[in-house]
């Protein structure tokens with residue numbers, strides 16, 4: 001058992017974050033740079049695991065093999081500057097799922113990576129909203145400035161307007177593309193050069209007035225003049241840097257750079273570590289705050305990754321540690337059932353191999369091999385006090401399929417499978433109000449494929465899935481319902497809680513409905 005002081009030291013070192021970005025913005029490239037700074041040597045491309053190659057979606061063995069990598073890269077841990085950093089992966093592309101959203105429930109801060117030429121893209125916006133809802137600090141890295149990008153001021157405005165968060169540029173780019181000369185780093189009082197004449201002197205120091213001390217190789221360049229002008233404008237009209245606002249997620253510090261050429265990533269990491277929070281309290285459903293330094297262990301399951309290999313039907317439950325200290329083989333209580341469980345079969349997410357693995361404390365993630373004990377959102381704890389962490393939010397699916405059992409004689413296993421997988425949080429289930437047909441909803445296509453595969457392999461139930469395509473889900477007040485409102489373009493369904501909602505075919509159908517029934521209130525979830 002660690003002493004209180006040891007626990008405090010360990011927890012105060014932890015920095016746990018996720019990178020939110022749209023596919024191709026540079027998340028993998030930045031992650032690899034960060035791991036390198038942390039002394040974790042990896043072969044290029046190992047972070048992604050899957051590469052960008054097209055894989056046959058039906059070939060589960062193949063996916064499983066690749067997933068062998070992707071499981072361990074779901075959480076990456078390294079040490080830097082006296083801190084222990086946990087990066088939680090938020091998959092994009094075809095892997096995007098509700099788990100991606102839920103991962104954001106397990107971090108203490110987020111890093112938003114934006115492609116400088118593209119600005120805010122849809123996936124970034126969705127992930128951002130969850131961080132905003134949680135009120136966690138968000139740090140922004142505007143990437144790919146070694147290519148032609150949008151004007152920095154334009155990007156600042158876009159972030160502020162579309163995301164509703166104040167920006168504070170920590171630095172300002174000097175040129176872009178082939179003329180990217182560096183950044184004016186007002187936070188660290190220096191100019192960082194992309195191509196210093198002397199490699200050992202990549203920085204030009206600035207004096208109190210922000211003037212370069214000594215010789216300035218950029219003097220006279222148009223890009224330099226533009227950067228100074230931009231900086232001046234921002235200093236006069238922009239916001240003040242506020243540690244409190246950053247901590248509350250109301251202001252985002254913004255950095256410019258190029259992950260590919262490894263420019264700006266180190267400054268970003270060091271400044272991030274200065275302002276990012278250590279793990280703090282987690283609330284229970286009754287609103288009680290669980291202190292990370294409490295001697296009793298507690299945590300919650302935020303993600304369950306199924307093993308696609310039929311020979312190994314186990315899965316991994318990802319647990320965010322919220323308090324105390326995790327010890328291999330320890331006995332905990334599973335809150336939902338109040339039953340004891342021994343946590344002996346555990347994977348630790350170590351990016352590098354280390355002999356003496358420190359015990360996991362608040363902020364760390366442990367992976368428990370699970371044979372069906374856990375559900376998404378489950379709390380586990382030691383001690384006498386019952387701890388039930390706040391419910392994980394439900395996310396509004398966008399993709400829907402109609403689902404039925406292929407063999408009508410096998411309804412029993414079909415229902416059993418559906419109920420268990422839905423409870424586990426793999427997909428969301430709806431029922432057509434008029435026909436009672438089952439409808440599944442997901443935020444990513446892969447969720448359906450995993451569902452189909454697991455129904456077959458774990459419940460011996462072959463399912464038929466008919467794609468219904470993208471829909472907009474909007475909940476309604478049952479008092480305002482007239483079943484006649486339902487049509488093929490706005491299907492009336494019931495969710496698992498028995499609440500009623502419409503699945504609108506598109507924006508046009510939703511607008512049409514609003515005009516026809518102006519009094520009916522339509523609400524969305526996250």
Ligand code: GDP
Nearest residue numbers: 023024025026027028029143144147258259260
């Ligand atoms: P992810 O999908 O967000 O993980 O993006 P990746 O890190 O895989 O990057 C997508 C593509 O953009 C790759 O071809 C990278 O080499 C490239 N890329 C990433 N960062 C930069 C950058 O700073 N500059 C340039 N020019 N390309 C970059």
